[in-house]
Amino acid sequence: MRLVLVGPPGAGKGTQAQILSTTLGVPHISTGDLFRAHIGGQTELGREVKQYLDAGQLVPDEVTVNMVRERLDEQDTAAGFLLDGFPRTTAQADVLTGLLDAKGQRLDAVIEFDVPEDVVVERLLARGREDDKEDVIRHRQQVYRSETAPLLAYYRNILVTIDAVGSVQEISERALKALRASE
Numbered sequence: 001m002r003l004v005l006v007g008p009p010g011a012g013k014g015t016q017a018q019i020l021s022t023t024l025g026v027p028h029i030s031t032g033d034l035f036r037a038h039i040g041g042q043t044e045l046g047r048e049v050k051q052y053l054d055a056g057q058l059v060p061d062e063v064t065v066n067m068v069r070e071r072l073d074e075q076d077t078a079a080g081f082l083l084d085g086f087p088r089t090t091a092q093a094d095v096l097t098g099l100l101d102a103k104g105q106r107l108d109a110v111i112e113f114d115v116p117e118d119v120v121v122e123r124l125l126a127r128g129r130e131d132d133k134e135d136v137i138r139h140r141q142q143v144y145r146s147e148t149a150p151l152l153a154y155y156r157n158i159l160v161t162i163d164a165v166g167s168v169q170e171i172s173e174r175a176l177k178a179l180r181a182s183e
């Protein structure tokens, strides 16, 4: 199964991605986690992207797309994957379509985590990751609205929207149920 998760920062995509990846038996690929691993490991790519993460800005497509392309070329993605944080723009979505086309593959579904903005801002302030400062959070929400939300129309034919307010278990059950119903 090839899935993409979409939702505003703080929607709980990372938590749900881990559960769904275990349940569905496909690797979880989070561009945010990959970038943070590079930053932590002080790689050249990490040094290049740190300023963007700190400011809540999107990393330039060229860097992001190369990293994702390499990850999708690894063997463990052959039978499926769960992408979390990519694509984040319609330009990235076009690239993904091209990468998958070249392998004779396509996405099965895009899951949207629907959460009101005031709820996600509260959650992020409580989480307190390095980029969870109020002005940076606000900027990330703005970027979501202007750059990422257009993906919902882009993927309307395979979009599965779930209400992402509730307990972790309720939400993963909703997601799995909605996926089964979309098949």
Ligand code: ADP
Pocket (backbone or CB within 6 Å): 008, 009, 010, 031, 032, 033, 035, 052, 053, 054, 056, 057, 058, 059, 060, 064, 084, 085, 086, 087, 088, 092, 140
């Ligand atoms: P959140 O969902 O809370 O914004 P992520 O871990 O998904 O957290 O992303 C953190 C940061 O990583 C983003 O603010 C952005 O700087 C960078 N990033 C992640 N994915 C992408 C992407 N597809 N394109 C560009 N930048 C990205």
